[in-house]
Amino acid sequence: MDVRTWKDSADNFREYLETDIDLNLLFIVLFLIGFGLLMVYSASSYVALRDFGKSSYFFRKQIIADVLGLVCMFITIFMPVKKIMDLPHIKKIVYFLAIGVIFLVIPFGIESHGARRWIQVPFIGGNLQPAEITKLLMIIFLAAMINSMGNKAITSWKGFSLCMGLTCLASILLYTVTDNLSSALIVFCIAFVMCFVASADFKKYLLFIALGLAAAGGLIAYVSSNDSAAEGSFRLTRISSWLHPENSTETSAHQMLQGLYAIGNGGWFGRGLGQSVQKITVLPEPHNDMIFAVICEELGIIGAISLMIMFALMIYRMLLIARNTKDRFNFLVVSGIMAHFAIQVVLNIAVVTGSIPNTGVSLPFISYGGSSALFLLIEVGLVLNIDRANRAESRGK
Amino acid sequence: MALKQKKKKSNSRGTFTARQLRFYKLSMLLLVLLVILVFLSIRLVKIVRDHGEDYQRIVLSNQRYDSIIIPFRRGDIVDSKGTILATSEKVYNLVVDASVMMTYDDNRYLEPTLTALGQCFPQININELRAYVTNNESSQYHILAKRLTYGEISEFLNMQENNSYIRGVTFEEEYKRIYPMGNSCSTFLGYTIGNGNSGGKYGLEEYYEGILTGTDGREYGFQNEDATLERTIKPAVDGYTIHTTIDATIQGIVEKHLSIFNETYRNNYRQGNGAENLGCIIMDINSGEILAMADFPTYNPGDYMNTDPLIGCNYYEAVENAGGYIEYRKSAETITQEMIDQMSSDQINVNLYNLWKNQCISYTYEPGSTAKPFTVGAALDCGAITGNEVYTCNGALQVSNYFIKCHTYDSGGDGVVTVQDSIAWSCNVALMKIAQSLGTENMCKYQRLFNLGLKTGIDLAGEARTETLVYNASTMGPVDLATNSFGQNFNATMIQMISGFSSLINGGYYYEPHLVSYITDSNGAVIQTIEPRVLKQTVSESVSERMRQYCRATVMEEGGSRRSGRNARPYGYAIGGKTGTAQTIPRETGQIVISFMGYAPADDPQIAIYVVIDRPNFAKQDNVKYACLLCRDILQEVLPYMGIYMTEPLTDEEIKYLEEKQLENTLRYTQGSEEQSVETGTEDPYEEIELSEITDSTGETASVYPRWMSYPIDEKTGYRVGPDGKYYDADTGELATESMSILDDTIPVNDNLDGNTQTE
Known part of the structure; x- marks a missing residue:
């Protein structure tokens, strides 16, 4: 090959990228991954040095997970998803897979942080959270399910109930088998959003939202009025310690309070990258669920809001892709993935700012966590796959 | 606004395709997300605005870097x-x-x-x-x-x-x-309170407190203008190391012998230690550098509250005197474990204070005959005597209305006494006569010149003031002059005596006694060098030469049979010196301070030594032999250690003695053994002493066995008792006369003198 052929192929590749892939979305995702790595290193270095003798312990593991995730993402972009979904009985297979993986924790589970949520992956040596697989598969399953039902059916109570019923089964299993309430709630919310988007109805959903808010308000009122009510129940204790973090001796309240201190300490412009004081011993799990608090402390409110804008931009880019999607299944997949990202971002930041009780949701691409990064990148790959299909379609016109 | 718009759209959904509706509904999701993110941002801002400072403070207080x-x-x-x-x-x-x-x-x-x-x-x-x-x-x-x-x-x-x-x-x-x-x-070191950095007490630790202590460092955090935590480390500055002139080996030899003395005579006559106080100083005679300074009992500075060393000491009690001050008065009682168990902590402390004191610099006493060289030196230096005078001693001298005896009073006096004999035989009468020619004015002048009544300025904490314990020209009467001439009726400290004596011997240079030669910082760099300091010229070189001659005669055979310091000579060496036997107050109680002050070698003085045994635990305390022997035992080890060669011939007995005690015989390297053997036989000092003593006391010429050897030994006192009721030393036959009480209670005493009390 001479220089010209090299140049030609490079030009071809660039042209291909520009025409086939949404570089805006790709850039935002790559930025978030890079920023996430930086923050994981900053937040975890002390803990890693203390517990493992190597400050880059978590950082290295996260790099491996991110690289693996990016490879999977690119594979996903070029996968013939549509063809796979046309296979016979594919809906049932996907659904049973989504539910089936949950049960893997029973024989292969590893207990960590007091819950059995991880399974050991043979040969690779990493740990995997089946809940992440369930979330992805449930999005695909629901998109296919709703797509097969048609507009009228999903708008009807019957169609809605069927979708939500199947989702509830998955959620309940997630909660009971892996003791993972946050994943169960996320799956439920994703399904709710997907049904909402697919149906032509508003009233039903507004009613459900109103009911949900009323139930939450009632629960809070009950816990706050009755001190002893929280005793004995792990979930209710969390609500109680959220309402009165100063009085609580529970770890989650301590975590939340220290997160608030970190935000206060950071102020508008932050202490500077790497200068967090709270991440040193005081703030538990600074690189996991509480990484946003470290970001606030080191980069200030300005840095935190900038990060939120990046997330909003990412979801906006996905919305634009959805607009160009004529295929109903593809549209619903994008909707589900958008919902997934939006819900995780909102829940995580809400917990750190003390707006809701501690649920234990990670911040997409930023928090430390291999399986989360891997499956979120596969989801991004799916969105880019759909975008590619859209572009091909518009070119073909 | 946005919601209304959506409602409008949904109301007229007939105009929308299903795809458009889906998109609008999805857009609503983004809208809701944005609303929530805005809400969360506001919440962040509120946290910072409302609680930011509080939270910063909490975060900072979590960090314990400030102190x-x-x-x-x-x-x-x-x-x-x-x-x-x-x-x-x-x-x-x-x-x-x-x-x-x-x-x-x-x-x-x-x-x-x-x-x-x-x-x-x-x-x-x-x-x-x-x-x-x-x-x-x-x-x-x-x-x-x-x-x-x-x-x-x-x-x-x-x-x-x-x-x-x-x-x-x-x-x-x-x-x-x-x-x-x-x-x-422990004598010169002192201790540190709490064994830490809380400050030194007594000795070098107190005197050099400012040199030994450094400055604490600090690691502290502070908030700068941006409320950022800054951590700063100010390193500690370590204290300086002081290099003393003490030689730990010499110190060890001295302490060993003081301890042996104490062990030998503990509970000998009365309950308690071998003496009320034991002290010894060895000093470089040509620089004032202290080589060893020891008192007894010692204590462990690392465990200074331990009461074990108190056992056997005299019990001190706090007494309020007429002036309203608290005085610590020494009682005759000695401390036992049972007493310690019953003592209050205050009483224990009072006694510990006394233990911690450096008796060599803080204890004042009447020096006795060791002051005689001072008197003679002063008289020679100011020309009051020429050194060729001859005095007659009849055993006593009438001064004003008082009859002051010589220690030879019972045997009829020393007879004809030269100036050299007055020192060598320690004749009080000759000294009183010399003092009379010196006069009160010169006496006081020279006492100040020898620093008596002044502080020597030694670099140790706790040196006693003796200003009130000496006379001045206006207060000194003829009787005071007479008693002062042989070292009674004024008080001095050991360090004053040895410093003054050194100047008499070394050519008249009074060196400020000191223990520290240089100071280094923690890196070993020299910060300060302390050179020997000549404070004054006390006597002229020619006077000093005569004093060396007289003091040599006190120890060596040229002083004759009656020389008082013969027992102080270490085998193989020639030294000079002067003995002291001083009565304490009250007189007539037989409470004696015996001492020997000397220098070595006699012909090339290098070190001065002063041994003081305060009230030895004997029935009859006035036997200066024990101070001399203690001095001899110390020098016998110290001189070879210092590389000073023996110059005098050794007898077979002496060689045997040295070999038995495994002491070094440095003579062998300088002199042939043949030369030694020639000298032996005629040189046995004991034989000579025995004969001469007998001649002195009985007037008879020597028989083969001295008569005193047949006298029975009194078990209580350890002396032989003759038929005349007089006591004789069991080993040497020396007459231990009752008449050692030279001064009786009638002779006036300086009111400030009182060996038993000390005011804090």
């Missing part, structure tokens, strides 16, 4: 050869942070930490600690054990490094004062 003191290291004290006499060792306080141990409800830190503590520190009661930690969850600073050495904590440090669940234990650094010599050297 970590880095302790300085107190400087070492070393001897002239670099042997460490006092040093500071880093020790560790075990601090427990209960809040860290209790971080998690599942006790994941607590139990591993407690187990490790239990394994490494058997002295810690783990159950008590568990109770403390669980009951005081917020406690961050609890000292569990103090002053552990690195060896004691290293095992735990290893475990802590290998197990991340061992938490909440830190080690705080501190320094502990170590005195590797134990009881030795």
Whole structure:
């Protein structure tokens, strides 16, 4: 090959990228991954040095997970998803897979942080959270399910109930088998959003939202009025310690309070990258669920809001892709993935700012966590796959 | 606004396709997300605006960087050869942070930490600690054990490094004062309060406090203008090391012999130590550098509150005197363990004060005959006598209305006495006559010149003031002049006496006595050098030469049979010196201070030595022989150690003695053995003494066996008692006469003199 052929192929590749892939979305995702790595290193270095003798312990593991995730993402972009979904009985297979993986924790589970949520992956040596697989598969399953039902059916109570019923089964299993309430709630919310988007109805959903808010308000009122009510129940204790973090001796309240201190300490412009004081011993799990608090402390409110804008931009880019999607299944997949990202971002930041009780949701691409990064990148790959299909379609016109 | 728009669209959905509707509904999701993100941003802003400062403060207070003191290291004290006499060792306080141990409800830190503590520190009661930690969850600073050495904590440090669940234990650094010599050297070292950096007491530790102490460092955090935590370390400045002129080997020899003396004569006549006070100073005669300074009993500066050394000492009690001051009065009673058990802590402290004092510089006493060279030197130097005078001693002299005896009063006096004899035989009558020609004015002038009544300025804390304990020209009467001439009726300290004596011997140069030769910083760089300082010329070189001659005659055979210091001569050496036998107040009680002050070698003086035995534990205390023998035993070891060769021939007996005691015989390297054997036989000093004593007391010529050898030994006193009722020394036949009471109660005494009290 001479220089010209090299140049030609490079030009071809660039042209291909520009025409086939949404570089805006790709850039935002790559930025978030890079920023996430930086923050994981900053937040975890002390803990890693203390517990493992190597400050880059978590950082290295996260790099491996991110690289693996990016490879999977690119594979996903070029996968013939549509063809796979046309296979016979594919809906049932996907659904049973989504539910089936949950049960893997029973024989292969590893207990960590007091819950059995991880399974050991043979040969690779990493740990995997089946809940992440369930979330992805449930999005695909629901998109296919709703797509097969048609507009009228999903708008009807019957169609809605069927979708939500199947989702509830998955959620309940997630909660009971892996003791993972946050994943169960996320799956439920994703399904709710997907049904909402697919149906032509508003009233039903507004009613459900109103009911949900009323139930939450009632629960809070009950816990706050009755001190002893929280005793004995792990979930209710969390609500109680959220309402009165100063009085609580529970770890989650301590975590939340220290997160608030970190935000206060950071102020508008932050202490500077790497200068967090709270991440040193005081703030538990600074690189996991509480990484946003470290970001606030080191980069200030300005840095935190900038990060939120990046997330909003990412979801906006996905919305634009959805607009160009004529295929109903593809549209619903994008909707589900958008919902997934939006819900995780909102829940995580809400917990750190003390707006809701501690649920234990990670911040997409930023928090430390291999399986989360891997499956979120596969989801991004799916969105880019759909975008590619859209572009091909518009070119073909 | 947005919601209304959506409603409008949904109302007229007929105009929308299903795809458009889906998109609008999805857009609503983004809208809701944006609304929520805006709400969360507002919440962030509110947290910072409403609580930012509070939270910053909480975060800062969580960090304990603001008050970590880095302790300085107190400087070492070393001897002239670099042997460490006092040093500071880093020790560790075990601090427990209960809040860290209790971080998690599942006790994941607590139990591993407690187990490790239990394994490494058997002295810690783990159950008590568990109770403390669980009951005081917020406690961050609890000292569990103090002053552990690195060896004691290293095992735990290893475990802590290998197990991340061992938490909440830190080690705080501190320094502990170590005195590797134990009881030795306490005389001049002093101690440090609490064995730490709380300041020195007595001796070098107190005198050089400012040199030995450094400055604490500090690691502190502060908020700068941006409220950022800044951490700054100001390192500690360590104290300086002082290099003393003391030679630990010489010091050890001196202390050994003082201790042997005490062991030998403890409970000999009365209950208690071998003497009320024992002291010895060895000094470089040509520089004023102290080579050894010891008193007895000593104490361990590392354990200075220990009451064991008090046993056998005289009991001191605090008495309020007429002036309203508290006086510490020495009683005749000696301390026993039973007494200590019954003493109050105040009483124990009073007695410990006395123990901690350096008797060589703070104890004042009447020096007795060791002051005679001062009187003679003064008379020669001012021309009052020429040195060729001859005096007659009839055993006593009438001064004003008082009859002052010589120690030879009972045997009819010394007879014809030259100036040399007056020193060598220690004749009081001749000295009184010399003092009369000197006059009160000159006497007082020369006393000041010899620094009597003044402080020597030695670099040790606690030197006694003696200003009121001497006469001045206007207060000194003829009787005072007479008694002062032989060292009674004024008080001095040991350091005053030996410093003055050194100047008499070394050519008249009065050196300021000192213990420190130079000071180095913690890196070993010399900060200050302390050169020997000549304060004044006391006598002329020619007078000094005569004094060397007289003092030599006191010890060596040229002084004749009656010389008082013959027992002080170490075998193989020629030395000079002067004995002292001083009565204490009240007189007539037989309470005597015996002493020997000398220099060696006689022809080339290098060191001065002064041995004082205050009220020895004998029935009859006035036997100066014991001070001489103590001096001899010390010099016998010190001189060879200092590389001073023997110059005098050794008898077979002396060689045998040296071999038995495994003492060095440096004569062999300088002189042939043949020469020695020629001298032996005629040189036996004991034989000569025995014969001469008999001649003196009985007037008869010698028989083969001296008569006193047949006298029975009195078991109570250890003396032979003759038919005339007189006591004779059991070994030498020396007459231990009753008439040693030269002064009786009628002779006026300086009101300020009182050997038994001291005012704090």
